[in-house]
Amino acid sequence: MSVLSSVRLPQWAGTLAVKAAVFIIVMCCALAALLGVLVHVQVTDQTVGQARELALSRLTDATQAYEAGDSLLPGAAVDPEGLPAPLRALAARGERGTMVADHRGRPSMWAAGPADGGRALAVEVDYAQQARTIEGLDRAILWSSGLAIGATVLVGAFAVTRVARRLHATARVARRISAGDLDARVDDPRVKDLTRPQDEVAAVAVALDTMASSLQSKLLSEQRFTADVAHELRTPLTGLHAAAELLPPGRPTELVRDRVAALRTLTEDLLEISRLDTGRERLEADTEDLGALAERVVRGSGTVTEVRIVRDARVETDRRRLERVLGNLVANGHRHGRTPVVLTVDGPVVTVRDHGDGYPEYLVAHGPQRFRTEGGAKGHGLGLTIALGQSEVLGARLEFTNAPDGGALARLTLPWAPAPEGTGQD
Numbered sequence: 001m002s003v004l005s006s007v008r009l010p011q012w013a014g015t016l017a018v019k020a021a022v023f024i025i026v027m028c029c030a031l032a033a034l035l036g037v038l039v040h041v042q043v044t045d046q047t048v049g050q051a052r053e054l055a056l057s058r059l060t061d062a063t064q065a066y067e068a069g070d071s072l073l074p075g076a077a078v079d080p081e082g083l084p085a086p087l088r089a090l091a092a093r094g095e096r097g098t099m100v101a102d103h104r105g106r107p108s109m110w111a112a113g114p115a116d117g118g119r120a121l122a123v124e125v126d127y128a129q130q131a132r133t134i135e136g137l138d139r140a141i142l143w144s145s146g147l148a149i150g151a152t153v154l155v156g157a158f159a160v161t162r163v164a165r166r167l168h169a170t171a172r173v174a175r176r177i178s179a180g181d182l183d184a185r186v187d188d189p190r191v192k193d194l195t196r197p198q199d200e201v202a203a204v205a206v207a208l209d210t211m212a213s214s215l216q217s218k219l220l221s222e223q224r225f226t227a228d229v230a231h232e233l234r235t236p237l238t239g240l241h242a243a244a245e246l247l248p249p250g251r252p253t254e255l256v257r258d259r260v261a262a263l264r265t266l267t268e269d270l271l272e273i274s275r276l277d278t279g280r281e282r283l284e285a286d287t288e289d290l291g292a293l294a295e296r297v298v299r300g301s302g303t304v305t306e307v308r309i310v311r312d313a314r315v316e317t318d319r320r321r322l323e324r325v326l327g328n329l330v331a332n333g334h335r336h337g338r339t340p341v342v343l344t345v346d347g348p349v350v351t352v353r354d355h356g357d358g359y360p361e362y363l364v365a366h367g368p369q370r371f372r373t374e375g376g377a378k379g380h381g382l383g384l385t386i387a388l389g390q391s392e393v394l395g396a397r398l399e400f401t402n403a404p405d406g407g408a409l410a411r412l413t414l415p416w417a418p419a420p421e422g423t424g425q426d
Helices: 015-068 085-092 128-178 200-245 251-278 290-301 319-336 361-366 383-394
Strands: 076-078 097-103 106-114 120-126 286-289 305-311 314-317 341-346 349-353 397-402 408-413
Touching: 015 076, 015 097, 015 106, 015 120, 015 128, 085 097, 085 106, 085 120, 106 128, 128 200, 200 251, 251 383, 286 290, 286 319, 290 305, 290 319, 290 341, 305 319, 314 319, 319 341, 319 349, 319 383, 319 408, 361 397, 383 397
Parallel strands: 305 341
Antiparallel strands: 076 120, 097 106, 106 120, 286 314, 341 349, 349 408, 397 408
């Protein structure tokens, strides 16, 4: 396992932050290496050139003294010990040259030229000081490059961190909006301060806030429209219901009463959904025995539904809302599935399962959607929508899946009721 993979990054650090940090480090190292090589080559060439000029100047003086028969200056000799072989060969061919080589553990600059008899006249110049200067320069380049890279990485990491945190905050708000929190806003402080330059992150934040405001306005308009329509329909439907009750018995009367009842149910469902959308529902919690409540729901539904109590539980809930959730789930199982429909209580978890074709794929993946049904199913798609909304009011979790051996499976997980003081709860 690599070191990077074993390091736990903070939440705001994602692929962008890692890539930016790696890019900054690579560019800093490349720039430092390039500058270091250029400085090293320039200074080394200058130092070697000065030493070469000095050595050649002394070789000229030594050649003049040798040809005049005078004694040679210190550092000059014919075929001296330690003269590099390439220079000795060069002098034997009648040419002059210079070369840096170690002699007796110290660096020296050699200059050699031809002498009589195929020998070499050479001059040795101490090169230790120049070598130490170049070594010191190399160390200074390494230290300064390391410090520059460290400082640049810190500054770059700070800048990338600020951008990454702002992007992470924007993404977090986007997730809240997608989850239904239309009041969520980024409110980037850079946007509010008009004296500061606006960058791309601020532009994304403004676009997201504008989109959320527009979406919220449209949804509120739709909710108000739905609520207004439902309210306006209640009065004429009440009159229709009363008039239908006065009709003489017969098949036409039954059809009229059935349609009027369906319209009243639809209107009440729309009103309930509008209340759930606007968040006006208030919980009236009490402690209930879940098994007894489930049996009461099945009896009230008028359906043949099997109730299995694996483990009873006492839960703190709103009885009316919980009965509404379970009643809708049972009714949905009989309307869209096939018998047997089984309601199971296992602690705070209630499951309702039928043995039909199961939930549609869109419902399992994204949850129920109002006024959407598939496969020729009857209904308006409001029953499961209301069940999901009421379960959220209860603080419960409602999940829709399909059983491995076929059939739709709805699982409702309720919070436990707090145990009375001085007692325990299994």
